[in-house]
Amino acid sequence: MKITVIGAGPGGYEAAIMAAKLGADVKIVEKNEVGGTCLNIGCIPTKALLASSDVLTTSLEAEKFGVFNDNTYADLKQIIERKDKVVSGLVKGIKFLFESNCVNLVRGIGKLIDSKTVEVKRGDGSVEKLVSDKILLATGSIPICPEMFHYDGKRVITSTEALALKTPPKSMIVIGGGVIGCELGQFFNRMGTKITIVEMADQILSSEDEDVAKQLVRQFKREKIKILTANGVSDVNIQDSNVVVTLKNGEILEAEMILLSIGRCSYSKGLNLEEVGIKIDPQGHIEVDGNLETSVKGIYAVGDLINTPFLAHVASKEGIIAAENMMGKAKTGLHKAIPRCVYTDPQVAAVGLTEKEAQKRGIPYKTGSFDFRALGKAQIIGKIQGQVKIIVDEKDVVIGASIVGPEATDLLAELTMAVHFGLTAEVLGDVIHPHPTLSEAIMEALHDVHGKSINK
Ligand code: FAD
Numbered sequence: 385m386k387i388t389v390i391g392a393g394p395g396g397y398e399a400a401i402m403a404a405k406l407g408a409d410v411k412i413v414e415k416n417e418v419g420g421t422c423l424n425i426g427c428i429p430t431k432a433l434l435a436s437s438d439v440l441t442t443s444l445e446a447e448k449f450g451v452f453n454d455n456t457y458a459d460l461k462q463i464i465e466r467k468d469k470v471v472s473g474l475v476k477g478i479k480f481l482f483e484s485n486c487v488n489l490v491r492g493i494g495k496l497i498d499s500k501t502v503e504v505k506r507g508d509g510s511v512e513k514l515v516s517d518k519i520l521l522a523t524g525s526i527p528i529c530p531e532m533f534h535y536d537g538k539r540v541i542t543s544t545e546a547l548a549l550k551t552p553p554k555s556m557i558v559i560g561g562g563v564i565g566c567e568l569g570q571f572f573n574r575m576g577t578k579i580t581i582v583e584m585a586d587q588i589l590s591s592e593d594e595d596v597a598k599q600l601v602r603q604f605k606r607e608k609i610k611i612l613t614a615n616g617v618s619d620v621n622i623q624d625s626n627v628v629v630t631l632k633n634g635e636i637l638e639a640e641m642i643l644l645s646i647g648r649c650s651y652s653k654g655l656n657l658e659e660v661g662i663k664i665d666p667q668g669h670i671e672v673d674g675n676l677e678t679s680v681k682g683i684y685a686v687g688d689l690i691n692t693p694f695l696a697h698v699a700s701k702e703g704i705i706a707a708e709n710m711m712g713k714a715k716t717g718l719h720k721a722i723p724r725c726v727y728t729d730p731q732v733a734a735v736g737l738t739e740k741e742a743q744k745r746g747i748p749y750k751t752g753s754f755d756f757r758a759l760g761k762a763q764i765i766g767k768i769q770g771q772v773k774i775i776v777d778e779k780d781v782v783i784g785a786s787i788v789g790p791e792a793t794d795l796l797a798e799l800t801m802a803v804h805f806g807l808t809a810e811v812l813g814d815v816i817h818p819h820p821t822l823s824e825a826i827m828e829a830l831h832d833v834h835g836k837s838i839n840k
Contacts, residue, residue, distance in 0.1 A: 385403075385407045385409065385517050385518065385710070385711060386408070386409045386411075386515070386516035386517050386518075386521050386753065387400075387403050387408045387409070387410045387516055387517065387518045387519070387520065387707075387710055388408075388410075388411045388412075388413065388415065388494075388502045388514045388516040388518075388520070389403075389410065389411070389412040389413065389519075389522060389526055390412075390494035390502060390519070390520070390521055390522065390523055390655070390661045391412075391413070391414065391420065391494075391522035391523040391598065391687075392412050392413075392414035392418040392419065392420060392478070392489070392522075393420020393421055393422055393423075393687060393688075393696075393699060394420060394422045394423075394687065394696045394697075394699040394700040394703065395420075395522035395523060395524070395689075395699035395702055395703040395706075396412060396420070396520065396522030396523075396686075396687070396703060397412065397413075397419070397420070397482075397703070398699075398700045398704055398707075399520050399686065399703030399704065399707040400482070400487045400520075400703075400705040400817070401482070401485050401487060401707050401709075402479055402703065402704045402707035402708065402736070403707040403710060404485040404486055404487050404542070404711065405485060405713060406707065406708065406711040407711070408666065408707075408711060410487045410488065410711070411487075411488045411489075411490050411505050411514050411516070412482070412488070412489055412490065412685055413490045413492060413493075413494035413502060413514070414489065414490075414491060414493075415491075415492060415493045415494070416498065416614065416794075417477070418475055418478045418479060418489065418630065419471075419474060419475050419478055419816075420522075420524055420587070421524050421525065421688070422696040422699070423471060423474055423475060423478070424475070424632075425521065425543065425544045426543070426548055427696050428470060428471055428474060429467050429470075429471055429547045430547065430564070430567055430568065430571075430727070431546070431727055431777045432466065432467040432470045432471070433463060433464075433467055433571050434567060434571055434688040434728075435502035435570050435571075435616065435730075436458065436463040436467075437458070437468065437570070437574040437575070437729075439742065440456065440458045440574060441574065441729065443456040444456055445766065448474075448766060449519075449766065450837055451588075452581040454665070455500065455766065457793050458574070458575055458576075459779070460550060460551055460552050460575055461530065461550045461551070463548055463575075463622030463710060464548065464549070464695050467547070467741040469539045472591035475748070479521070481507050481526055482639060484596075486698075487654050488660055490512070490514065490529075491506060491590075492504040492505050492507065492509065492512070493505045493507040494523075494655070495652065495653055495654055495655055495656050496519070496656040496659075496660045496662075496683070496744050497521065497656070497660075498660060499512065499519070499669070499680050499681065499682050499683055500516060500517070500519070500535050500682070500807055501514065501515050501516075502514045502516070502519060502816065503561045503811075508817070512608045512643070513534040513560055515811070517682065517754055518522070518682050518683070518684065518710040519661075519676070519682065519683045519684070519685065520683075520684045520685070520703075520706055520707075520710065521652070521670065521684065521685040521686075521689055522682065522685070522687050522689065522699070522703065522764055523651050523652060523655065523663060523688050523689055524650075524651050524687055524688045524689065525627070525648040525650050525651050525694055526644075526648060526649065526651045527542040527543065527544065527644065527645055527647075527648055527650065528644075528646055528647045528648060528649050529542065532617070532620060532644065533559070533620050533644055534620055534622055534624075535678075539627050539641055539642065540620070540641070541566060541641060541642070541643055541644070541647070541662050542644050542789070543564050543645060544644070546568050546572070546643055547576050548766065552575035552576050552577045552655040553572070553577050553639075553640040554577065554578065554640050555577060555578040555579075555640050555641070555644055555731070556569075556577050556579055556580075556638075556639055556640065556641045556642070556824060557579070557580050557582060557627070557636075557637050557639045557641075557642050557643070558579060558580065558581045558582065558642075558643045559582050559617060559629075559642060559643065559644050559645065559646055559647040560581075560582075560583065560584075560591070560645040561582070561583030561585075561587075561588030561589065561590075561613070561646065562588075562645060562646075562647070563644070563726050564645040565581055565583075565588075565703075565712060566581070566588055566600065566604075566644035566726060567726065567727055568644060568645065569581050569604075569641060570604065570607070570609065570728050570729065571572040571645070572643075572741055573608075573609050574609055578639070579608075579609045579610065579703070580610040580611075580612065580637055580639065581604075581609060581610070581611045581708070582612045582614065582615055582617065582629070582631065582637070583611070583612070583613045583614075583615070584614070584616045584713070585613065586613055587601075587613055588600065588611060588613065588616050589726065589732065591724075591738070592615070592724075592732065592734055592738060592739045593734075593739050593740055593773075593786060594740070595773070596734065596788055597770065597772075598622050599732075599770055599771070599788040600726075600728060600732060601732065602769075603728075603729065603730060606624055607830055608655070609636075610633070610637045612635070615631045615632055615633055616629070616631065616632040617629055617631060617632070618630050618631065618632050619757070620642065622667050623665070625640070626638045626639065626640060627639055627641065627642050628835060629642065635761060636720060639761075641679050642691075648688065648694055649667070649668055650664075650667075650668045650669050650670065650689045650690070651688070651689070652664070652668070652670060652689060654675040656699055657670070659682070660680055661679065661680050662678045662679055662680050662683060662685075663678070663679040664689060667691065669689065669690050670687050670690050671688050671691075672684070672686075672690050674677065674716045675705075675706075675707060675709045675714065675715070675716060676702055676706040676709060677709065678691070684706040684710060686699060686702035686703050686706050686708065687699030688702065688703075690702070690785065692719065693724075693816075695721055695724075696720065696802065697721075697722075697723065698722060701708045702786065704712075709751075714827065720803070720804050721736060721795050721801075721803035721804040722735070723733050723735045723800045725792075725793040725796065726793075727793060729801035730769050730770045730788050730789045730790065730792065731758055731787075731789065731791065731792035731793050732786070732787070732788050732792060733792040733793045733796035734786040734787070734793065734796070735784065735786075735796060735800045735803050735813050736782070736783050736784035736785060736799075736803040737775060737783050737784035738745075738775075738784060738786070739751065739773075739775055739784070741784070742748060742783065742784065744777055747777055747779055747813075748777065748778045748812075749775050749776060749777055749778075749783065750775075750776050750832070750833055751774060751775050751776075752773070752774045752776075752809065752830060752831070752832035752833030752834075752837070752840075753771050753773040753774070753832055754771060754826075754828035754829040754832055754837060754840055755768075755770070755771045755825075755840075756768050756769065756770045756771060756772075756789045756790065756822070756825055757769075758839050758840065759820075759822065759824055759825050759828075759839070760783045760819070760824075761820040762789070762790060762818040762825070764820060765790060766787065767790035767818065769788075769789060770787070770789025770790070770792070771787075771788060771789065771829075772785070772786075772787045772789070772795075772825045772826050772828075773786050773787075773829060774809060774829045774830055774832075774833055776808070778807070778811045780809050780810055780833070781806050781807070781808055782802040782803055782807055782809055782812065783801070783803065783807070784803065785799035785803070786801070787825075787826075789825070790822055791822055795822055795825075795826060798812070798823065798826055799826065809830045809833040809834065810830075810834070813827060813830030813833075813834075814828050815827070828840060
């Protein structure tokens with residue numbers, strides 16, 4: 385079986401390796417660097433920067449632990465250099481995996497010619513045609529930049545440029561208080577930039593529950609991050625030294641830069657979809673069936689190109705499922721429980737339904753919760769903000785959970801499993817959790833569903 389993959393982000397590269405492991409002869413076409421958005425300008429670089437700002441914060445609070453460090457400061461240039469090193473190490477890792485799994489990396493821009501042929505235009509202008517039995521499209525997404533914002537990559541930037549700034553701007557208006565806006569807003573605030581977040585919805589992290597967003601807002605306010613919700617932008621004016629933003633309510637904001645983080649859209653430019661007969665929906669996502677096959681037999685699509693959450697772990701899982709399907713297995717059933725993570729301080733992590741969604745769907749539910757403040761481990765590490773909240777249905781099955789607090793994104797795995805397998809709060813709460821660990825907060829919240837939390 386010959387397979388050609390276009391795009392070497394998490395969707396494409398994991399599909400390529402899985403298909404090769406299953407015996408396919410695989411070629412993967414990439415126009416930039418392997419690893420895609422996630423590795424080069426997304427998940428990994430943002431978290432590498434946030435790791436530096438965590439070290440800074442811990443160091444600034446060292447006295448509380450009886451440790452003294454009089455000369456703590458952050459150097460953004462060196463932070464960026466460290467981030468670049470982390471990224472390049474992982475890029476090498478993917479290239480090594482391609483080699484060891486005999487996946488053939490073809491550098492260039494890929495385009496469909498028909499259901500079996502991909503044309504690749506190389507940097508030197510030469511063109512190669514790759515003919516295969518199956519094709520996987522995994523070309524990802526790009527930031528949404530409406531014209532009115534005058535995006536120029538210098539004064540009005542997206543996350544891509546923000547991740548390469550060598551000196552922190554004096555001030556920045558972050559348009560969009562979603563995951564990327566919150567993570568980068570807090571990072572630059574900690575680097576010394578005065579941050580204002582403008583969010584159209586009633587709250588930042590608008591798809592999460594109100595109490596989850598409130599906990600983050602409390603911390604942002606403590607750090608003097610200004611948050612303006614339920615407000616849009618009506619005009620952007622770029623001046624000599626400043627950008628001036630007029631909000632819908634008439635308020636005027638000025639800053640050195642704007643960070644645009646209002647979302648991303650699928651990127652299928654130049655793939656030749658229409659000519660080949662591949663259907664796209666009105667939002668520009670490629671339409672796929674339950675097996676991730678497009679409207680053209682033999683051509684599959686995954687990741688940010690299709691209408692599933694734009695997350696690296698979703699792309700990876702879809703890549704693996706598509707690879708298995710291309711190799712003749714009938715795999716479906718991806719989207720039972722998709723974890724959602726925000727790597728701010730405190731971290732936010734959630735899975736399944738929010739309380740708001742359970743109410744909207746008319747599902748009878750109960751909740752249990754536990755504050756980190758009451759937990760030995762949280763006191764030990766000095767991170768007492770936040771809570772675990774569990775939502776169960778009438779049969780006690782965990783249908784949703786959220787964690788705000790230390791290591792929330794790692795702690796979520798247990799609750800993701802609960803939602804995935806339909807475990808009850810009683811069954812999961814019976815499991816012994818080690819002491820003293822942060823995971824005890826999950827156990828206590830599960831017990832609290834039945835009013836049996838010992839430490840609440
Ligand atoms: P991509 O990763 O976008 O890869 C697509 C690849 O296709 C790219 O390498 C591109 O160069 C290549 N390509 C495009 N067109 C062509 C063509 N015609 N020919 C050849 N190659 C082509 N997700 C998380 O789960 N966790 C996070 O913490 C997280 N943080 C993020 C932070 C930021 C700042 C951003 C922007 C995104 C973040 N995401 C995060 C989202 C995550 O990066 C994406 O969901 C994921 O990368 C999508 O994977 P993909 O394989 O679909 O596409």
